[in-house]
Amino acid sequence: MNRQWIASMAVFTALISFSSFSANDKGKNEVFSVDRIVSDDVSLNFTNDNDIQPNISNFTVVNYVLMSNEKGDRRAVVTLENQSSGSRIFQHDQIMALIGDGKRISPRFYKQKFKAGESISMTLSFGNHLNPILQIYTRK
Numbered sequence: 001m002n003r004q005w006i007a008s009m010a011v012f013t014a015l016i017s018f019s020s021f022s023a024n025d026k027g028k029n030e031v032f033s034v035d036r037i038v039s040d041d042v043s044l045n046f047t048n049d050n051d052i053q054p055n056i057s058n059f060t061v062v063n064y065v066l067m068s069n070e071k072g073d074r075r076a077v078v079t080l081e082n083q084s085s086g087s088r089i090f091q092h093d094q095i096m097a098l099i100g101d102g103k104r105i106s107p108r109f110y111k112q113k114f115k116a117g118e119s120i121s122m123t124l125s126f127g128n129h130l131n132p133i134l135q136i137y138t139r140k
Contacts, residue, residue, distance in 0.1 A: 029070045029071050030073075031069055032067040032068065032073070032075060033067065033068065034065055034067055035066040035068055035132060035133075036065075036066050037063070037064075037066075038063060038064050038066070038135075039062075039063040042134065042135045044098060044134055047102065048104065052096070053096070054093060054094050054095050054096040054137070054138055054139045055139070056139050056140060057088070057094040057138055057140070058082055058083050058084035058140070059081065059082055059083070059088070059090055059094060059114075059138050060080065061080060061095070061136055061137060061138055062080065062081050063078075064077065064078040064136045066133050066136075068133075071128065072128045072129055073125070073127070073128050074097070074099075074126040074127065074128070074129050074132070074133050076097065076107075076123070076124050076126065076136055077121055078122055078123075079119055080095075080114070080119065080120060080121075081117070081118070081119040082116060082118050083117070084117075085116050085117075087114065087115055087116060088114050089114070090112045090113075091110070091111050092106055092109050092110040092111070093106055094138055094139075095107065095124070095136065095137070095138050096136070096138075097126050097133045098134050098136075099126075099129055099131040099134060100132050100133075100134055101130075101131045103131075105126055105127065105129070106126075107126050108124070108125045108126070108127065110122065110124055
């Protein structure tokens with residue numbers, strides 16, 4: 001019986017080690033790393049046959065930092081400026097990302113109030129995509 005108890009403890013220890021190893025691997029996949037920082041407008045000319053555009057707004061993109069993880073989740077820290085003389089509410093459909101296969105995507109739901117002329121940085125989630133984000137833009 002002593003040998004059986006030792007064997008059971010060995011299996012139990014191995015299972016704990018495996019589950020800890022799996023949890024650590026999972027955590028590594030969820031860590032975001034910076035892909036690149038963009039401060040100037042990037043000019044890309046993918047076709048846009050369906051004329052997919054963000055909604056018109058008074059916001060301009062000042063800069064953005066693109067991030068991703070090993071699972072393919074895409075995020076961006078975006079600094080927007082309200083160029084209106086009054087307060088405005090930014091909504092997620094007023095900005096878009098162009099990804100590596102030429103598709104345009106909007107971020108997940110986001111809403112932020114801006115004062116006149118105010119600049120605010122925010123982290124936007126663009127979901128899971130095989131291709132990286134190449135550009136973030138708004139439309140006036």
